Each structure stands twice: as C-alpha cells, then as structure tokens.
Amino acid sequence: MxxxxxxxxxxxxxxxxxxxxxxxxxxxxxxxxxxxxxxxxxxxxxxxxxxxxxxxxxxxxxxxxxxxxxxxxxxxxxxxxxxxxxxxxxxxxxxxxxxxxxxxxxxxxxxxxxxxxxxxxxxxxxxxxxxxxxxxxxxxxxxxxxxxxxTPEEHDRMMTIVQAVRHFAAMALGFFMSREKVDLGKSLEFASPVYRLELDIVGRLFAQDPALYADIMLATPERREAIGGMARTCVELAEIVARGDRPGLIEKFESAQRFFGAEAARSLEESGYLIDVLSERLAGRPCPGHARRAKGKDDHGDPVE
Amino acid sequence: MxxxxxxxxxxxxxxxxxxxxxxxxxxxxxxxxxxxxxxxxxxxxxxxxxxxxxxxxxxxxxxxxxxxxxxxxxxxxxxxxxxxxxxxxxxxxxxxxxxxxxxxxxxxxxxxxxxxxxxxxxxxxxxxxxxxxxxxxxxxxxxxxxxxxxTPEEHDRMMTIVQAVRHFAAMALGFFMSREKVDLGKSLEFASPVYRLELDIVGRLFAQDPALYADIMLATPERREAIGGMARTCVELAEIVARGDRPGLIEKFESAQRFFGAEAARSLEESGYLIDVLSERLAGRPCPGHARRAKGKDDHGDPVE
Missing domain, CATH: 3.40.50.720 (NAD(P)-binding Rossmann-like Domain)
Structure with missing residues (x-):
C-alpha cells in the first residue's frame, strides 16, 4: 500500500x-x-x-x-x-x-x-x-x-463496432460451427496456431454470460442497425462467392485492404509475435512470468475482456 | 546440420x-x-x-x-x-x-x-x-x-470451416469496418487488448494476397455453399437482434455455449494468457526470447498462418 x-x-x-x-x-x-x-x-x-x-x-x-x-x-x-x-x-x-x-x-x-x-x-x-x-x-x-x-456519443458510436458488431460476428461464427457440428477438438488437430487463436476468441465468448452479450448487442437502436448492416455485408459477399466471381471477390478484398493500409502490416507483425508465443506454449515452453489468469465472469456487467 | x-x-x-x-x-x-x-x-x-x-x-x-x-x-x-x-x-x-x-x-x-x-x-x-x-x-x-x-475428403471438409468460412468471416468484418469508415487507430485507443487481438487477426488477412484468399474461399462447391450457410446464419441472428428479442438471442447463445462445452473454458484460459502477453508487450515489456517474426507473403500458395 x-x-x-x-x-x-x-x-x-x-x-x-x-x-x-x-x-x-x-x-x-x-x-x-x-x-x-x-x-x-x-x-x-x-x-x-x-x-x-x-x-x-x-x-x-x-x-x-x-x-x-x-x-x-x-x-x-x-x-x-x-x-x-x-x-x-x-x-x-x-x-x-x-x-x-x-x-x-x-x-x-x-x-x-x-x-x-x-x-x-x-x-x-x-x-x-x-x-x-x-x-x-x-x-x-x-x-x-x-x-x-x-464525448458520450463518440464513445457509444465506437462501441457499436468495437463491442456489438464484433461480438455478433464472433457469436455468428461460433453458432454456425455448432450448427454444422464441427468437431472442435479435431479441428484443432488439423489447424495452424492462428486458427487456434481465432477459435480461442470465439470460445472465450461462450465461456461468459449469455445475457451480458445479448445486452451489449441489443443496447441501442444504432447497435441493432449496425448488426443488420453486418449481416447484409455477409450476404453481399456470399453472393459474390456463390457465383464464383473471383475478380469481384478480389476487388472487395482489395478495397478493405486499401482501407486497412499500414494497420495491416502492424497486425501481421503483432499477431505473428503472439502466434510465436502460443506455439512455444503449446510446445511446453511458456513465456516466463506468465501465470495463469484468474478465470471468472464479471458480475459487474462487463464481459471479461 | x-x-x-x-x-x-x-x-x-x-x-x-x-x-x-x-x-x-x-x-x-x-x-x-x-x-x-x-x-x-x-x-x-x-x-x-x-x-x-x-x-x-x-x-x-x-x-x-x-x-x-x-x-x-x-x-x-x-x-x-x-x-x-x-x-x-x-x-x-x-x-x-x-x-x-x-x-x-x-x-x-x-x-x-x-x-x-x-x-x-x-x-x-x-x-x-x-x-x-x-x-x-x-x-x-x-x-x-x-x-x-x-482422408483427403475429411481434410477438405475440415478446411471448409477451418479456412474458407473463417477467412470469410474475418474478411466480412474487415470489409464492413472499411465500409463504415471506422477510425481504426482511434478504435484501438478506445478498446481492450482482446479487441486489439481480434483486430490483429482481421488486419493480418489484409496484409496478404487477395487472390490467395479468394482462391481458398472459391476452391470447391462445398466451400461456397458453407459460406452461403454462414451468411444465412448471420441474417437469422441479425433478425433476432433487429426485433430486440432478448430471450431468443440468449437461447441461440446458450445453444452454441452447450456445443462449445469445455472448449470454452480452455479458450478463455488460453486467450487470457495471450492477452496478458500482449498487455505486457504494449507496456514495453515483451516476453524475452521473442524476436520479431519475419514478414512476407507466401508465394507458394498458402497464406501466412
């Protein structure tokens, strides 16, 4: 003290x-x-x-x-x-x-x-x-x-993406995997550490309180509308995929790529670092000084982020 | 040698x-x-x-x-x-x-x-x-x-989820963010390390070759169909969100939660470890022994995973 x-x-x-x-x-x-x-x-x-x-x-x-x-x-x-x-x-x-x-x-x-x-x-x-x-x-x-x-408005607008749409996207992927009855254990056997990292993020969601995540997604009309926009974006891209329109899909990819700009290179570097850490941990060589985190759901009303 | x-x-x-x-x-x-x-x-x-x-x-x-x-x-x-x-x-x-x-x-x-x-x-x-x-x-x-x-068939079935649907989901989120003109730098200012981790995974995609990812998603009719299924799942969940159906959304969440089972707790623990590592790195205390990874796109035809 x-x-x-x-x-x-x-x-x-x-x-x-x-x-x-x-x-x-x-x-x-x-x-x-x-x-x-x-x-x-x-x-x-x-x-x-x-x-x-x-x-x-x-x-x-x-x-x-x-x-x-x-x-x-x-x-x-x-x-x-x-x-x-x-x-x-x-x-x-x-x-x-x-x-x-x-x-x-x-x-x-x-x-x-x-x-x-x-x-x-x-x-x-x-x-x-x-x-x-x-x-x-x-x-x-x-x-x-x-x-x-x-400003409160700026905060709430940013949280629409940072929390509501992001959690929706992860939940949708997890729900789709459950519907397809993907053998999760086997999928880890098959996959790369970066897939494991992504499955960790989806799985993490489902270790937490359903009501909490429902409330985050439903909190405001803006959030519900943005989630609708995310779903429409998925449909639009899936239609390009369905008709096998390779140039069309590449064009959409490149448009997001231009938007991400330098952020993409930073992401690749930073995620590469974390994938290395994860690979070494899986090989039984965890980073020294990293004890296991306490588990537990946040009863205060925020997800364990 | x-x-x-x-x-x-x-x-x-x-x-x-x-x-x-x-x-x-x-x-x-x-x-x-x-x-x-x-x-x-x-x-x-x-x-x-x-x-x-x-x-x-x-x-x-x-x-x-x-x-x-x-x-x-x-x-x-x-x-x-x-x-x-x-x-x-x-x-x-x-x-x-x-x-x-x-x-x-x-x-x-x-x-x-x-x-x-x-x-x-x-x-x-x-x-x-x-x-x-x-x-x-x-x-x-x-x-x-x-x-x-x-078996080759088992491999290809698993890759439909592990590669095609997963990359589609990440691409869709990134494309939506680009369409909404989310201020990425500012979003990192606002957000938790786990959001940063998720943005790293999306951004990582856009550091790589568009044609490579297009080919992974388009490779087989099964993949295109699964991507369509993923988009339909998003629409179904977004409709529940749009009508503010809290019990309905909780029910879907819980159904995926039951499916993830013990995998969820493992994910929370493992991602918690990585979030700790990331937090310490951001505070200027990188894990010893972790040099920066070499960057570079795989010209062999596989994404940098």
Missing amino acids: RKAQEPKRVTIVGGNGLMGRFLAGRLRHFGHEVRPFGRRDWERADVFFADADLAIVGVPIDRTREVMERLAPFLGGRVPLADITSLKAPYVRAMLELHPGPVLGLHPMFGPGVKSFLSQRVIACEGRMTDRFAWFLRLIEEDGGKVVWA | RKAQEPKRVTIVGGNGLMGRFLAGRLRHFGHEVRPFGRRDWERADVFFADADLAIVGVPIDRTREVMERLAPFLGGRVPLADITSLKAPYVRAMLELHPGPVLGLHPMFGPGVKSFLSQRVIACEGRMTDRFAWFLRLIEEDGGKVVWA
Whole structure:
C-alpha cells in the first residue's frame, strides 16, 4: 500500500461485484478509503455518502438508471458522481439531470481478470466540473492505465463496432460451427496456431454470460442497425462467392485492404509475435512470468475482456 | 546440420517459393540433398528426377494439376511423389491417376514465417505405398512438428470451416469496418487488448494476397455453399437482434455455449494468457526470447498462418 498525498473516501455502489472489487483494490493500494455499497445498505445510505469524496455507480446496466435515481438525494448536490456503465450517452445525461454536482462518465475497457490498470484503457466522458475527478484519473495513469477522453456519443458510436458488431460476428461464427457440428477438438488437430487463436476468441465468448452479450448487442437502436448492416455485408459477399466471381471477390478484398493500409502490416507483425508465443506454449515452453489468469465472469456487467 | 542416417535426394518443384525454401532448409538441416526445381528447369528435368528419393510439388493451386501431368513421365513410375496443395481430394486423386508409384498428399498448416516445424501440424493423406515416405514424416516429427493423418475428403471438409468460412468471416468484418469508415487507430485507443487481438487477426488477412484468399474461399462447391450457410446464419441472428428479442438471442447463445462445452473454458484460459502477453508487450515489456517474426507473403500458395 502506498501512502496517498490526500487519502480520499470513496463509496462504490455495486462494490461487491468483480469490477467494484477491482476498483476498491486499486484505490486501497494507493491509500484511499473504500466503502463498498450493496443492495442491503440503502437503510444506512447517509453514512456511506455524507462525507464521500467520490461515489461510483457500478451495477448491471438494466439497474443503472434506477440506482442513480435512488442515489442522487444522498449526494446532497455536492459529492462527485461517476459511473462505469458500458453505454455512456444515456447515463451521463441521467447523472447530469439527477445530480447538480460534479459528474463524470467512465468506461473501463476490460473485465476483472486483470490485476492492475497496466496497459488498460478507461474511456472518460466529460459531465460537469470534471477537475474534481483529476486525482482519480491520475491514479489510473500512475497504475499504468490510459485515460482516453471522448464525448458520450463518440464513445457509444465506437462501441457499436468495437463491442456489438464484433461480438455478433464472433457469436455468428461460433453458432454456425455448432450448427454444422464441427468437431472442435479435431479441428484443432488439423489447424495452424492462428486458427487456434481465432477459435480461442470465439470460445472465450461462450465461456461468459449469455445475457451480458445479448445486452451489449441489443443496447441501442444504432447497435441493432449496425448488426443488420453486418449481416447484409455477409450476404453481399456470399453472393459474390456463390457465383464464383473471383475478380469481384478480389476487388472487395482489395478495397478493405486499401482501407486497412499500414494497420495491416502492424497486425501481421503483432499477431505473428503472439502466434510465436502460443506455439512455444503449446510446445511446453511458456513465456516466463506468465501465470495463469484468474478465470471468472464479471458480475459487474462487463464481459471479461 | 545434423548427419542423417541415410541422406536422401529430394527435388522440390516450386522450390524457390517460400514454402519450398522452408522445406529445403529443414531437409538440408537433417543432412539431405535438395534440388529446387523451377519453371526454367523442364529442359533438364531428367537430371532432377532420375535418381530422386522424393519429389514434392509445391506450386500455386491453379498450376498444380498441369505441373503434375508434366512431371509424371520423369518419375518413371518409381519416384515417391508428394504434394503440399491446400486442397487434397482432387490432387491426391490426380497423383494416383498420373503416377503408378508411391503417392502421398500433404498439407502443412502454416505459412513460411516459421523457422522450424515446432508446434506446427502437417496433414497427411494416404495415397499409395506411403511407407516410402516414413523417413520424411519422421523428420517432421523430429523437428517438433505433428503429422495428422486424414482422408483427403475429411481434410477438405475440415478446411471448409477451418479456412474458407473463417477467412470469410474475418474478411466480412474487415470489409464492413472499411465500409463504415471506422477510425481504426482511434478504435484501438478506445478498446481492450482482446479487441486489439481480434483486430490483429482481421488486419493480418489484409496484409496478404487477395487472390490467395479468394482462391481458398472459391476452391470447391462445398466451400461456397458453407459460406452461403454462414451468411444465412448471420441474417437469422441479425433478425433476432433487429426485433430486440432478448430471450431468443440468449437461447441461440446458450445453444452454441452447450456445443462449445469445455472448449470454452480452455479458450478463455488460453486467450487470457495471450492477452496478458500482449498487455505486457504494449507496456514495453515483451516476453524475452521473442524476436520479431519475419514478414512476407507466401508465394507458394498458402497464406501466412
């Protein structure tokens, strides 16, 4: 535990969830006082919030609005309020409506398997008087994390692709494989390490909570529409494949290739590095210093990313 | 260079391609004599094949049949003949028709970035008198590789999923991202290491040869049909998403989850390990002993896997 310059008192609503526990652990590591606030603490809520320097809401998305409404009166229009919900526009708006004090929207882009903020990103969305959160954002960066500022709308637009469409694509491939009854074990026998890497990503999805992924995909009309667009893209490309139109397929490939540009070479290099690491691990030579990660589903409402 | 028990003479047709050069390197490492055979060597072909202990065909798939036809007379019905084409049924059949001697179909499940057979798999398909290839298969295993036997049909069926549908799914996601003009650099700013891993896999595709991937997807009617099935699966799932049918989406997710079973937990654990490695690399702490991989497209006709 390090001694903080000025120890703060932080109440985490949903502090018993995995993400809440992670935040509590990092705050305590830096010398702050943390009070996890659970469902059964509403009777004594004033004790938890009256003198708090920060209140963080980290509850499942479908309970977020309701918890914010119930919480606001205890903050006395004074306590800085942040949330860590994975959708930002509606919840930053809700906090601004319900609470006249300092407001900040946050989205930690990872699940609770990690041990610190090292190499992790946290999206921050301006609400009101955000300088009141500066100490907390500094803590994240001192711990190795990176704070990325975005408007709530920009965040939500990006998450449409980064989460909803991506998870949809992985789920569709996994569901198709299940429908085709592909012998997964045998497919690994047949395949290259990069196929294994891809199957790991699809399989990883199915080690987690179906409701969580359904909620990510269904969260907004924009997400549902983008998923429809992804499906239409698959149909359009599959029609080119069905008629055996080699030049047509090459043209589509090249168009995406131009768009990826230098990103493609970077991807090849980085994935090559990871494939090497995986190959050596499969040969019984794991990278030193890499212990097995803790497993577990994020009961806070974010997938284990 | 190790001294082989019995040095063999091997002619590799397409031996100047990247995969040909890889095979030549490993054969020489084990003390064998290798003769790379290129387009301009047909005039002196008898010199290359008359006393060969093994002939390997490793040319692009669209030239494979023609090369086999032209090659067969030089083998005198005696020289063991293998190919390394990524489609097996038609080419094992072609070799059996054209050449009365020993025949073996091979498919190395990797591209030429690798330095040895370590942790790599090679599919082997029985042709005729395959004991004549035992020394070569033993070499692969001594070098750390694994030989997996399959019928040509079983191999081709598995590749429909492992290569064609998988590459289609990654291409479709990348093409959709290009169409939506997603800011890739910014998306990495926003996202978790596992998103980065997935983007690496998609980007990796676009660092490679469009014609190669088009040929993999178009190779057989079965592949084209499976790709159509994958697109229909996307549409079916997207319709559930469009009508906001949460229980319906959860049900589909759970059905794939049941199918993945224990594979899902293994995937979560293994991808977690790789995400840790990636996070540390991004923090400037790469795994010791992992040099950058050589880049390069496989001019032999297989993607860099």
